[in-house]
Amino acid sequence: MIGTEDDESQLVAALRAGDESAFAGLVDRYTPALLRVARGYVRTNESAEEVVQETWIALVKGIDKFEGRSSLRTWLFTVMINIAKTRGIRDQRIAEVEVAAFGGGTVDPGRFRPASDPDWPGHWKDQRAPAPFPDTPEGSVLGSEFLALARRELDKLPDRQRTVVALRDMLGFDSAEVCELLDLSVANQRVLLHRGRAAIRQALEDYLREAR
Numbered sequence: 057m058i059g060t061e062d063d064e065s066q067l068v069a070a071l072r073a074g075d076e077s078a079f080a081g082l083v084d085r086y087t088p089a090l091l092r093v094a095r096g097y098v099r100t101n102e103s104a105e106e107v108v109q110e111t112w113i114a115l116v117k118g119i120d121k122f123e124g125r126s127s128l129r130t131w132l133f134t135v136m137i138n139i140a141k142t143r144g145i146r147d148q149r150i151a152e153v154e155v156a157a158f159g160g161g162t163v164d165p166g167r168f169r170p171a172s173d174p175d176w177p178g179h180w181k182d183q184r185a186p187a188p189f190p191d192t193p194e195g196s197v198l199g200s201e202f203l204a205l206a207r208r209e210l211d212k213l214p215d216r217q218r219t220v221v222a223l224r225d226m227l228g229f230d231s232a233e234v235c236e237l238l239d240l241s242v243a244n245q246r247v248l249l250h251r252g253r254a255a256i257r258q259a260l261e262d263y264l265r266e267a268r
Contacts, residue, residue, distance in 0.1 A: 064128055071119045083112060086129070089227050090136055092210070096219030097140040107143065111136040129227070133237055202260060209259040210252075217252035224249055 070078035087108060094104035114135050122131060210218055210226075219238065223229040229237070235245050 065124075068119065068122060068124070068128060071115070079116070082115075086132060089222055090133070092222040092226075093133065093219050094136060094140055096215040097137070098143060103143065107136060107140045110139050114139065130229075130233060130237070133223075133229075137237055202263075205259060205263055206256055209256045213252050213255060217248050217255070220245060220248040221252035221256070225253070 067078055067082070071082070090108045090111060091101075091104050094107040095101065098104050098107060111132065115132060118135070122128065126134070210221060213221065216238075220234060220240075223234045223237065224231075231242065231245055234240065235242055238245070240248070
């Protein structure tokens with residue numbers, strides 16, 4: 057995240073003044089995510105790298121025209137997506153094709169108790185958020201392994217799923233922003249996010265099961 061409005065204003069001013077350290081910091085912060093999103097539009101990693109490179113060039117050339125109507129982050133990703141679209145990217149129907157190809161439930165229904173189960177009424181109301189890994193060397197190692205695994209599984213997702221999950225869960229874009237950036241309906245965005253998260257969750261569950 058860039059931070060507060062004051063922080064962003066200072067960053068924009070620094071970029072306009074040609075501050076190389078400010079530009080380098082922005083490149084380091086967003087290049088990995090830009091590559092993941094770009095890869096959802098183009099067919100090769102090399103093409104994604106070219107799109108991102110052109111995006112940074114466009115930022116340098118166009119920062120004086122940035123009016124602040126959206127956040128700098130949103131503007132940056134919008135520029136990147138527009139560049140990607142001009143390079144013959146897959147059309148918007150790919151979302152519907154992927155959704156149709158991944159039919160069926162993401163989690164085995166047999167894992168859940170029915171709503172009519174008399175022994176566990178209203179159990180979902182009592183669920184707590186997962187506890188964080190313990191603040192110990194072992195907990196830190198396990199947390200790092202989980203993060204690395206999640207990133208590997210993210211890269212294995214179909215293009216559109218990977219793009220939506222990266223924007224929502226890595227960069228913190230909200231649903232409306234993702235729908236606007238990717239020209240998706242709310243329903244398609246929700247399905248792609250759900251299926252992407254489910255695939256990553258299953259990989260993490262398998263990892264834990266094997267580690268026992």
